[in-house]
Amino acid sequence: MMRLKPKQYFIELLNKLYDGSITKKELEKLSYFFHNNQELKSWPEHFGSKTEIEERIFSRLQSDIHKESSKEIRVIPLYKKAIFKYSVAASVVFLISLTYFFNRNNSTPSIVSPTIVEENIKPGTDKATLTLEDGSVIELDKSQMYQNKNVRSNGSQIVYETNDEATNEIVYNYLTIPRGGEYHIILSDGTQVWLNSESQLKYPVSFIEGEVRQVELVYGEAYFDVSSNIDHNGTKFIVNNQSQKIEVLGTEFNIKANKNEMNIYTTLVEGEVIINAIGSKQKLLPNQQSNLDIENKNVTIADVDVIPEISWKNGLFIFRNKSLKEIMRVIERWYDVDIVFVNKDLESVKFRGVIKKQVSIEEILTIMKSSSINSYDINNRTIILK
Structure with a gap:
């Protein structure tokens, strides 16, 4: 069977979304495809506007997440807020408007709105x-x-x-x-x-x-x-x-x-x-x-759960109960920095959360400082965690 062209495949997934037959995997692909294929300027009119399609995708994502009581995203107390739909989507493939982290001893995530910080250390x-x-x-x-x-x-x-x-x-x-x-x-x-x-x-x-x-x-x-x-x-x-x-x-x-x-x-x-x-x-x-x-x-x-494993290619880092040492290996490679743990006890602290890959390094460190890290220093391209 020949592989469908991108637009054909996109329309096929939209049809499945509208008739209710779309699978979880197909929904994930549609979500990513919808937000990352700008060349698709149009589609059959019966699908409605871009906003209508987006709302339908979000609605289905929310429905699927609520059905899966074992999913970790359910413990994040954001579902009563408007931002919930973005958090849910981020657990699949979307870029989110907030970055959040919380460790295993803290059920409330620390939230920081992304800002642009002028510094030598830039995202990849x-x-x-x-x-x-x-x-x-x-x-x-x-x-x-x-x-x-x-x-x-x-x-x-x-x-x-x-x-x-x-x-x-x-x-x-x-x-x-x-x-x-x-x-x-x-x-x-x-x-x-x-x-x-x-x-x-x-x-x-x-x-x-x-x-x-x-x-x-x-x-x-x-x-x-x-x-x-x-x-x-x-x-x-x-x-x-x-x-x-x-x-x-x-x-x-x-x-x-x-x-x-x-x-x-x-x-x-x-x-x-x-x-x-x-x-x-x-x-x-x-x-x-x-x-x-x-x-x-x-x-x-x-x-x-494959989503956190492949999130890096879709503009996110999703961590599920990862140690700070494991997380910092990812940070080192993406931001091209070296990280030194002065306090070795920090290496084993567990975190879970989502990072949009384009946030500044200081935002990530600020979030972690609010929950576990006492302080940090940045010396050229070396980050020292205390």
Whole structure:
């Protein structure tokens, strides 16, 4: 079955929303699609205005959240306020107008309205380094366009066009994302990859017809939307990464294999993948996550809520009972800073909440200071927590 064009898929999801048959997963996709595809200027008139569609999406989101009593968002006492609909939406994919955090000993979230703070430490942005097959290096960012042969970049994504000429030789490029960066790449077979801060992907400029399609996540975090094997004569897609190999038939999943961390997490959003690691193969189903412990050489699989795991690609960081140490690793990569804990007891304090990725670093620290951190200092690009 051929993949629908974006507008066709968008309209199909709208039809399902209106007839009540839309699934939770489809609703999440519609939410993100609705707010992040500005090129969709119009749709059939019977759907109503943009405001009417937005209200219907919010209504369905609220209904679904209320039905799921186990969802953590229910304990946040905001549901009687107008902002609730944005909080609910943020638990899926929307950007919210407030940033909030609260720790495990405090049931009331600390709330700070975003403001722009002039400082040297800025949130991350679209930027990457492209290394070509001849070793030459191209800097990619929003300030410039790039085009060469079958590859082009508009500053926020890089696209490899399908090569009509048959090739028998694999030629590799590297896309490296620094700390404080992120980037989107579309491979020559149509596979899309979103790369998080401090990540590197090795991939062919074009794939050989009829052979297994292989890429390597050298390190870091990436979200894959793999072009179906049906569109490529049944050829599999394989992602190699350190101590594991992931066999894919056409699906969406997230891999987190950050530098200096001893666990590799693979989270399946839809489809099916096979994790080949530590001498064994294990099948992963949607809403499951594999945890490869490199040090202890074992793989475990658990059911998870995928939304917090993939929120980074949709403009949010969602933390569910994460330690401050874990959260600060994310902050370090996105804001390109180093964080030092003077008070080691802070490392284990648990937080949950949502951060819009474009808020200032001082807003995040102010929120945390109101609940757990006694004080902090910023010295150049080093943040000292006390």
